Amino acid sequence: MINVKLKDGTSKQYEKGTTVIDIARDISEGLARNICAGLLNGDVVDIRTPILEDCELNILTFDSPEGKRAFRHTASHILAQAVKRLYPQTKLAIGPSTDDGFYYDFDREPFTLDELEEIEKEMKKVVKENIKIERFELPRDEAVKFMEEAGETYKVELINDLPEDAVISFYKQGDFTDLCAGPHLTSTKAVKAFKLTSVAGAYWRGNEKNKMLTRIYGTAFTKSEDLKLYLERIEEAKKRDHRKIGKELGLFTFMDEGPGFPFFLPKGVVLKNTLINFWREIHEKEGYVEISTPMILNRQLWETSGHWGHYKNNMYTTVIDDDDFAIKPMNCPGGLLVYKSTQHSYRDLPVRMGELGVVHRCEKSGQLHGLMRVRCFTQDDAHIFMTPEQIKDEIKGVVRIIDEVYSLFGFKYHVELSTRPEDSMGSDEDWEVATNGLREALDDLGMTYVVNEGDGAFYGPKIDFHLEDCLGRTWQCGTIQLDFQLPLRFNTEYVGADNEKHRPIMIHRVVFGSIERFIGILTEHFAGNFPTWLTPVQAAVLPISEKFHDYAEKVVETLKDSGIRVQADYRAEKIGYKIREARLQRIPYLLVVGEKEAESGEVAVKSRGEDLGAKKLDVFIKEIKEEIDSKAR
RNA sequence: GCCGAUGUGGCUCAAUUGGUAGAGCAGCUGACUUGUAAUCAGCAGGUUGGGGGUUCGAGUCCCUUCAUCGGCUCCA
Numbered sequence: 259m260i261n262v263k264l265k266d267g268t269s270k271q272y273e274k275g276t277t278v279i280d281i282a283r284d285i286s287e288g289l290a291r292n293i294c295a296g297l298l299n300g301d302v303v304d305i306r307t308p309i310l311e312d313c314e315l316n317i318l319t320f321d322s323p324e325g326k327r328a329f330r331h332t333a334s335h336i337l338a339q340a341v342k343r344l345y346p347q348t349k350l351a352i353g354p355s356t357d358d359g360f361y362y363d364f365d366r367e368p369f370t371l372d373e374l375e376e377i378e379k380e381m382k383k384v385v386k387e388n389i390k391i392e393r394f395e396l397p398r399d400e401a402v403k404f405m406e407e408a409g410e411t412y413k414v415e416l417i418n419d420l421p422e423d424a425v426i427s428f429y430k431q432g433d434f435t436d437l438c439a440g441p442h443l444t445s446t447k448a449v450k451a452f453k454l455t456s457v458a459g460a461y462w463r464g465n466e467k468n469k470m471l472t473r474i475y476g477t478a479f480t481k482s483e484d485l486k487l488y489l490e491r492i493e494e495a496k497k498r499d500h501r502k503i504g505k506e507l508g509l510f511t512f513m514d515e516g517p518g519f520p521f522f523l524p525k526g527v528v529l530k531n532t533l534i535n536f537w538r539e540i541h542e543k544e545g546y547v548e549i550s551t552p553m554i555l556n557r558q559l560w561e562t563s564g565h566w567g568h569y570k571n572n573m574y575t576t577v578i579d580d581d582d583f584a585i586k587p588m589n590c591p592g593g594l595l596v597y598k599s600t601q602h603s604y605r606d607l608p609v610r611m612g613e614l615g616v617v618h619r620c621e622k623s624g625q626l627h628g629l630m631r632v633r634c635f636t637q638d639d640a641h642i643f644m645t646p647e648q649i650k651d652e653i654k655g656v657v658r659i660i661d662e663v664y665s666l667f668g669f670k671y672h673v674e675l676s677t678r679p680e681d682s683m684g685s686d687e688d689w690e691v692a693t694n695g696l697r698e699a700l701d702d703l704g705m706t707y708v709v710n711e712g713d714g715a716f717y718g719p720k721i722d723f724h725l726e727d728c729l730g731r732t733w734q735c736g737t738i739q740l741d742f743q744l745p746l747r748f749n750t751e752y753v754g755a756d757n758e759k760h761r762p763i764m765i766h767r768v769v770f771g772s773i774e775r776f777i778g779i780l781t782e783h784f785a786g787n788f789p790t791w792l793t794p795v796q797a798a799v800l801p802i803s804e805k806f807h808d809y810a811e812k813v814v815e816t817l818k819d820s821g822i823r824v825q826a827d828y829r830a831e832k833i834g835y836k837i838r839e840a841r842l843q844r845i846p847y848l849l850v851v852g853e854k855e856a857e858s859g860e861v862a863v864k865s866r867g868e869d870l871g872a873k874k875l876d877v878f879i880k881e882i883k884e885e886i887d888s889k890a891r
Numbered sequence: 892g893c894c895g896a897u898g899u900g901g902c903u904c905a906a907u908u909g910g911u912a913g914a915g916c917a918g919c920u921g922a923c924u925u926g927u928a929a930u931c932a933g934c935a936g937g938u939u940g941g942g943g944g945u946u947c948g949a950g951u952c953c954c955u956u957c958a959u960c961g962g963c964u965c966c967a
Contacts, residue, residue: 368895458962459894466964470894514958622892772967803924838928
């Protein structure tokens, strides 16, 4: 007999060799029906796993991330089974679960939408057939032979690349068997609610030098109601697409004449400038100075910085008087030149130099995506030059700024710390000091973070901030990177208390990341309903008829004098029509003025569809100003 | 860059098997002077992304090119 400690803290005795699903069944029938995987001493295991010794066991259902993964992984096998039934010549590649669904890669002509429907039908059949899913293992040579005979060359390659000691397992469901580490459900029956969502190309093993395969994306849930909710959320996200809203609200647009180069329209510029003013405000408060460096600098500079050698493919270059120049893809070399233009004492450090630098990067056409991925963008960059002892405090300062900014907008975000990669420059000691500085700063601030071992830049470790948008997509925005390399390459110095020259450590950091991308994310996050302090037009004055235009003008002037961004609608239209348009423009405050208001010096206030009633104009101004000053959401 | 899809007035979309490019909204003109999400009427607006081809005839079929969309890879 063995002792199994369960999630609720209780322990139960089972015969040695009892499987995870047996234990679930022992606990309750319902649990046995919903089990997707087991968590055995902290490791995710297949539900068929026999328990051989005393352990801690947690039963995972679809409600857990691991359970979802197992469930959807089974869905991906059902997809592959359906494809093999309909198109037996298709070769299988891989088919994992993703954060919100699953996919399977096939070596075959791309599927048409009609074929996708056929596949979905066949999948429904497979589910209905209630096929038992069995697991078995094979020694390496037999596994290879098995897949070779099946003609599955990609699987053979996968097996050959498995580590020496790997257990090579297969999952069989009726006429379909796949190489797979699992875990899986025990029958196809449970996968009741699924949908194939799209077809796309994907490289074998994610390498662009490899063959392009055909990938089918899908998602699966235990209940059709949940699937429906998911699909509705996707629809809602589409409505929030910043490209659509940006156009509707007259914020920005794209033209064929400048692929990847956004055009900001008057209202978009107001939004952008408001964001920039806010940025300046907090950075001034935090002791930053602002610089502005040239857009075009000569080749020698880029060779010194290493960009000419390592980043040239992404740089636009030009020739001036027979010499090579490059349009800057990054601001750091310019910042370094500014630092070096005067001498620095240790007493001056840290030097915090901000720059709203417009950079150009030659991105490949297929990767452009609205404002999220462009060829020209404004980085809210800053470079901090400091002594090693100052690392920790400086990092903390930057993290505070980033947290303040993200929290202001109500963003969720997570933090990742990337450490020294294999191929890197600098001494062990430098890396140690720097990485510890980052780590201690995060620990001191009580931040939780993921550590990506070996994922840092070759010149130093970094902290990345990932925002979550309304689609659940994450965007890397803020980043803090330590750099020993550039100060070295540029022979950067400060004079220490010992009257000797020392090399400062440099931080590169951005908060928004790219103002353009950040505006894209904000647009989707708020679905165009920006907070009043940020929105391009804060109030619209809507006269009931021409008779009240004089009063409306007076209201507009008073609001303008108070610094409120206001517009008026003097067209000969009904009030309902004017309100509709102003609402569609997402203007937060609509001020209807007619006979009553003109007489009493009031405005009838409507905000985001809510009727706030008539208010004295000065009261309204006081209230909206308070809202703006507090930057309320 | 790669795989797939798409491209029709400012916007959103129509147009049997190839057979006269239409509508709504927006715009302009006029009437209405309006009380909380679309007043009515009239007018104007298009070499169907560009180029080439097949055909008596191309928005529709073919080639090519550009852009966009969904992915892959890369990334702020």
